[in-house]
Amino acid sequence: MGNNYTITVQNRSGANSHYTFVAEKPNVTNVNQSQVQSIVLATAASVPESGTAKLSIGSQYQAIVATYSGRPENGVQVEVAEKKKVDLGRRVADGTVARGTTVTLGVFDGSPQFLGDRAGAAEVNSFAVETSTGWTLSEAVNNHWAIGVGGADGHPIATFTPEPGRRYRIEPSLKYWVAPVDCVRGTIVDMDVLYNSVQVDFTNSPERVTIVHDQQGNMRVSNDSNDD
Numbered sequence: 001m002g003n004n005y006t007i008t009v010q011n012r013s014g015a016n017s018h019y020t021f022v023a024e025k026p027n028v029t030n031v032n033q034s035q036v037q038s039i040v041l042a043t044a045a046s047v048p049e050s051g052t053a054k055l056s057i058g059s060q061y062q063a064i065v066a067t068y069s070g071r072p073e074n075g076v077q078v079e080v081a082e083k084k085k086v087d088l089g090r091r092v093a094d095g096t097v098a099r100g101t102t103v104t105l106g107v108f109d110g111s112p113q114f115l116g117d118r119a120g121a122a123e124v125n126s127f128a129v130e131t132s133t134g135w136t137l138s139e140a141v142n143n144h145w146a147i148g149v150g151g152a153d154g155h156p157i158a159t160f161t162p163e164p165g166r167r168y169r170i171e172p173s174l175k176y177w178v179a180p181v182d183c184v185r186g187t188i189v190d191m192d193v194l195y196n197s198v199q200v201d202f203t204n205s206p207e208r209v210t211i212v213h214d215q216q217g218n219m220r221v222s223n224d225s226n227d228d
Contacts, residue, residue, distance in 0.1 A: 005057040005202050009178060009211045010045045017213060019044040019184035021191055024159045024175035024199075026149055027126075031164050037072050037188045038157040045182065046157070054151065057122075057202075058152035061086055061172055063103045063110050063129055066159055068144040074190035080147065083154035085115050086127040086174040089171070097124055104160065106132040112145050112162065126171040133165045156189060174202040178211055180219060 009019050021042040024043075030038055044053030068076040099121030105117040115132070122128040129147055134175035134221075140161050148157040148159030149170050157172065179197035183189055198219035200209050210222045 002057055003207055005174075006208045007055045007057070007178060007200055007211065008111070008117055008177060008209070009044070009047070009053040009063075009213060009219075010212050011049055011051050011053070012215065013180070013217060014050050014215045016046045016048055017180050019047060019213075020179050020181050020183040020189070020194065021055045021175045022179075022191070022194065024173035024177065026158050027162060027171040029169040031160050031163075031168060036158055036160045037078075038158055038191060039078055040183045040185050040187050040189050041151070041155065041157065041176075042102065043185050044184055053176075055176070057176070059155075060152040061083070061088065061127065062150040062152070062154050063101075063117075063127060063170075064112065064148055064150040064154060064156055065105070065115070066148065066156055068146055068148040068188075072144070072159075072161065072188055072204065074188055074193060075184070076188045077184075078156045078159055078186055078188065080150065080154055080156055081111070082113055083150055084117060085184075086117070086136075087119065089122045089124045089126055091124055100125075100127040102130060102167075103220040104130050105134040106133065107139075110143070112140075112147070123171075125167060126169050129162075129168045129170065131162050131164050131166050131168075135164050137161075137163045137210045142190045176202070178219065180213055180217070
């Protein structure tokens, strides 16, 4: 992902409205996708009629170590303990692959932490996390440990519980969801609660997208530049 993107919501619903922004789950190998948790990226509260809400998305990703405030489920807070910038693998002009960053995760004094990183190990559009041994999945579950991907500021995008001795390839998505609901930034969100949501797919869209929330309560991606 080499570009910066912007999603703007235009409130034309006739009333104040809340908005929640969530990224599609990344594709993660060696873990059941149902165990990957989506995190609320941003919210906008009580946006007035004719007002706007905006999400700016940078091109830099970070590997993160985090903890859940409880059992990972809808509404649980995610606290980032450590973050490390990573490069995604990419295909260069001559057709060869510039491989992405691989980060190593270990556990010291009862806490997970990054040990280091190296370039040239992850596939196109992805980075990787390799976990050490000497600890157990039960420790990770009982202590609510999490690893995953964050944005340029390290804010969590998606997380999951790590297991020892694994290599996870993490491929962030360019798809985002916007819903006229009130959530809390930095919490796990079950996609089922994002009723009336609309998807923005930047793999097939321009770098700036406008969504209109109309008087019927519908959310739609607008093709009219005047909507912006």
